[in-house]
Each structure stands twice: as C-alpha cells, then as structure tokens.
Amino acid sequence: MKIAIIGSGSIALGQAAQFREKGHEVSLYVRSAPETPETVALTATGAIDWQGAVTFSGSVAAAIGEARLVMLCLPANHHKALIDRVVDHLGPEQILLVSGHYPMTGIYLNRRLAERGENAARACCISxxxxxxxxxxxxxxxxxxxxxxxxxxxLPGLSGDEMNGIFDEIAGKTYMNVPFGEVVFGNMNAVAHVPMALCNLTRLETGEVWSNYGMMTPTVCRLIERVDEERCAVAxxxxxxxxxxxxxxxxxxxxSPGTVADMAAEIVRTRGGPNGPxxxxxxxITEDIPFGILPMIALGARKGVDLTAHESLVSLFSILFPEGSLPENDMLGAVGDDVDLLLSGTAASV
Structure with missing residues (x-):
C-alpha cells in the first residue's frame, strides 16, 4: 500500500518504520525537505529494529500523491493549517488517519469538503x-x-469495517471501532498532564529530572481526579x-484497583515509569490545555455542566504565562456545531 505521513517527529518516523517493515511504500511530508521527493535512509531501533529507504518531500502534493492512506502525525496546533493545505490535494478515495486523539481534525476536514460540495470525509480518528x-x-x-x-x-464517509481492513493490512491487527463520542471524551492526557504540569511547574521551568508517576502524589491526584470527574460528567x-x-x-x-495516587505509586514500584517533562x-501545556482542557469546557458549556476545575486550570495558566504565549485552539471556532451533530448521532447531516 502507498502511505503518506504528514510529519517528521518521533511518531511520524516510528510509523514510517512500522509500515516499511511490513513492506508498504511510505512518503513523508517534511517541511524542511526539498519539494522534489528524495529517498533517504531511515533507522529504527527498539520495539522496531529496521533500516531502509523512505521518501521525504517538502511538498504536500508530492508527499500525498497517489497514497491510499494519508496519516497526520503532528502536534495539534498545526492540524488546521495542514488540513487547509491537504484538502486541495486529497482525492475522493483517499483516507485520512488522524493520529494522537484529536477527533476535531476529522470534523474540520468534513466541513472543508462540505464547503466545496464534496462527499463526507473518509477519515478516521484514533485514541x-x-x-x-x-x-x-x-x-x-x-x-x-x-x-x-x-x-x-x-466519519460518515468511511465504514469501520473498511478501516479495520486497512489496519489489518498496515499493522497486522484490528482495533475496536467505537462511536465518535467515545473518542472525543476518551482523551485522558489533559486530565493528568495539565494538573501535573501546574503542580510541578518549577521542575519544568528549571529542567529538573523528575519521575512522572512518582510525583502523582495524593494531593496532586485529588486535582487530577476532580478534572476526570468533570470530563465524565460532560460525557x-x-x-x-x-x-x-x-x-x-x-x-x-x-x-490493583484503588485511587489514582495508589495506582501511580504501584506503577513506580513495579515499572519505574518515564520522567516528567x-x-x-x-x-x-502547549497541546493539552488548548486541545484538551478548552474543548471540554466548550462542550460542557453547551450542556450546562459545572467545570470549575477545568476553568480554574485555564485561569491559573493564563496568569502564569504572558498573554499570547500559549498556543490557541484554532479548531473550536472552525468546527462550529458539527461536533454536536456527531455526538447526537446525526453525523450523516454534517
């Protein structure tokens, strides 16, 4: 299969290695690369031990080409700008796979296609x-x-069965197809990450080496659990x-079942876990606040759900960071009410 990957970070390169190892043809859009596609050597170590050739291109059109699958592997604050570029080159049979738990990207593509009078997006968002x-x-x-x-x-233009056929071909496994809302509300990154960043902010600012799970203390976890309760209430x-x-x-x-703090302590004892940022x-901070916390506040406001903890986090970070220094969520206004249509089960009318 011909696969195009938009991005050049760790996930993009890891995906390229996974797909090439299974014999697929892979091209990557790399902003700093020449527009004319060039063949480069890629090396993967660890869980994937592979070395071989992939194609780099600084042209979105050249990278996408005739790929059957186009995979978006970028920080969320770049998604809207890339969709605005990709939409002009995406063919009616090509599938967009959004990596990283950002379902609003697929909704935005759907809206852009509708504006041009085209059929519903053939897009998939993974958790x-x-x-x-x-x-x-x-x-x-x-x-x-x-x-x-x-x-x-x-999204409405793509069936779960067809997408699982793609997953089986590119990864050798199938995944669980769920209603769109389960992906929207299933993102727990912001739930843990933003309280952790706030309560360990001096560690981030001074570049300290610290244990991510080790610093999930009972006091910090009370805030994490409150944010999580609010997320579940909106859902x-x-x-x-x-x-x-x-x-x-x-x-x-x-x-073992218990509080989040108990489980974090057990993870540290048995696995160690990664260092914090x-x-x-x-x-x-730069992704999980604008693309995790803010969307939940917007969705909760539509249903009148009390999100005191979410709103408090935003207020505190707004004080801590100078105005304009945090990325904004440029998707919220762009998708309008489309997310409500999908969550209410009227996706076909989006």
Missing part, C-alpha cells in the same frame, strides 16, 4: 498513537512500543459512558 518513541535525529527513531489495542471512530450529559482514569490505569497497567514548552 492515541499506534507507536510510541523518541526521535534521535532527523532520520533515526527509537521506538518504545507498538500499541496492541486502540479505539477508533470514523454523561451527551449520553456517553466513558472510562475513568482510575479504570484506565487498572486496565492498561494491571494495577523538563520544559515549559512541553505538550502537557
């Missing part, structure tokens, strides 16, 4: 990334893991049952 890892340099990636289970939702207002963060940790790590430019 995370298919691989995890860290980029060593522009052509080397250390892949930490290949996720064995993910949830995904499709319930839309008639959607979502998994709590505590249940997620129990299912993902096999921890060491920069104020961490995605815990």
């Amino acid at each position: 995370g990334t298919m691989v995890t890892g860290r980029r060593r340099d522009a052509r080397t990636v250390a892949v930490s893991s290949i996720r064995q289970s993910l949830r995904f939702a499709t 319930a207002a839309y008639g959607i049952t979502c998994t709590s963060l505590a249940d997620h940790l129990h299912m993902s790590f096999g921890t 060491a920069s104020l430019q961490s995605r815990y």
Whole structure:
C-alpha cells in the first residue's frame, strides 16, 4: 500500500518504520525537505529494529500523491493549517488517519469538503498513537512500543469495517471501532498532564529530572481526579459512558484497583515509569490545555455542566504565562456545531 505521513517527529518516523517493515511504500511530508521527493535512509531501533529507504518531500502534493492512506502525525496546533493545505490535494478515495486523539481534525476536514460540495470525509480518528518513541535525529527513531489495542471512530464517509481492513493490512491487527463520542471524551492526557504540569511547574521551568508517576502524589491526584470527574460528567450529559482514569490505569497497567495516587505509586514500584517533562514548552501545556482542557469546557458549556476545575486550570495558566504565549485552539471556532451533530448521532447531516 502507498502511505503518506504528514510529519517528521518521533511518531511520524516510528510509523514510517512500522509500515516499511511490513513492506508498504511510505512518503513523508517534511517541511524542511526539498519539494522534489528524495529517498533517504531511515533507522529504527527498539520495539522496531529496521533500516531502509523512505521518501521525504517538502511538498504536500508530492508527499500525498497517489497514497491510499494519508496519516497526520503532528502536534495539534498545526492540524488546521495542514488540513487547509491537504484538502486541495486529497482525492475522493483517499483516507485520512488522524493520529494522537484529536477527533476535531476529522470534523474540520468534513466541513472543508462540505464547503466545496464534496462527499463526507473518509477519515478516521484514533485514541492515541499506534507507536510510541523518541526521535534521535532527523532520520533515526527509537521506538518504545507498538500499541496492541486502540479505539477508533470514523466519519460518515468511511465504514469501520473498511478501516479495520486497512489496519489489518498496515499493522497486522484490528482495533475496536467505537462511536465518535467515545473518542472525543476518551482523551485522558489533559486530565493528568495539565494538573501535573501546574503542580510541578518549577521542575519544568528549571529542567529538573523528575519521575512522572512518582510525583502523582495524593494531593496532586485529588486535582487530577476532580478534572476526570468533570470530563465524565460532560460525557454523561451527551449520553456517553466513558472510562475513568482510575479504570484506565487498572486496565492498561494491571494495577490493583484503588485511587489514582495508589495506582501511580504501584506503577513506580513495579515499572519505574518515564520522567516528567523538563520544559515549559512541553505538550502537557502547549497541546493539552488548548486541545484538551478548552474543548471540554466548550462542550460542557453547551450542556450546562459545572467545570470549575477545568476553568480554574485555564485561569491559573493564563496568569502564569504572558498573554499570547500559549498556543490557541484554532479548531473550536472552525468546527462550529458539527461536533454536536456527531455526538447526537446525526453525523450523516454534517
């Protein structure tokens, strides 16, 4: 299969290695690359041990070309601008796969196509990334893991069965097809990351090395659990049952049932866990506030749900960071009421 990947970070390179290892043809849109496609050597280590050739191009049109699947692997604050460029080159049979738990990107593509009088988007949004890892340099990636289970939702122009056929071909496995709302409300990154960033802000600012799960102390976790309760309350207002963060940790790590703080302590004892971020430019702040906390506030406001903890986090970070220094969410206004239509089950009319 011909696959185009928009991005050149750790996830993009890890995905390229995974797909090439399985024999697929991969081209990447790399903003700094020449517009004329060039063949480069890519090396992956860790969970994927592979070395071979991929194509880099600084042209969106050239990178997408005749690819059957176009995968978006970028920080969320770049999604809208890239969709505005991709939409002019995306053919009616090409599928857009949005990596990283950002379902509003698919909704925005749907709206852009509707504005041009075209059919509903053939797009899929997944509840995370298919691989995890860290980029060593522009052509080397250390892949930490290949996720064995993910949830995904499709837009009206694409069926779940067709998408699972794609997953089986590119990754050798199928994933759980769920209603769109489960992906919208299933993002727990902001629930944990933003309170952790706030309560460990001096560690980020000074570049300290610290244990992510080790600093999920009982006091910090009370804030995390309150934010999580509010997320689940918004989901319930839309008639959607979502998994709590505590249940997620129990299912993902096999921890004993308990409070989030108890589970975090058990993870530290049994696994160690990763270090926390060491920069104020961490995605815990630059992505999870505008694209995790703010959308939940917007959705909650439509249903009259009290989101005191969410709103307090935004207020505090607005004081801590000078005006304009945090990325804004340029998707919220762009998707309008379309997200409500999908959540209410009237997706065909979007």
